[in-house]
Amino acid sequence: MNADRRPFQHYAARHFHWQCSDDGRVATITLNRPEKKNPLTFDSYAELRDLFLGLQHASDVRVVVLT
DSSP states (O other), X not given: OOGGGOTTTTOOOSSEEEXXXXXXXXXXXXXXXXXXXXXXXXXXXXXHHXXXXXXXXXXXXXXXXXX
């Protein structure tokens, strides 16, 4: 994936950790609040929405894995 087109290159994770595979085709979003047992709150849903909205503009991404 072209670095200029990589979504969230300045993303500051609050509830989720985001990464993209080396070839840019697989994006992985991981819940990242084990101390809180990874709750899905209004704020985390809003963050997840923002991640998906950004990924729709990443033309190289073909698969999103949510863990």
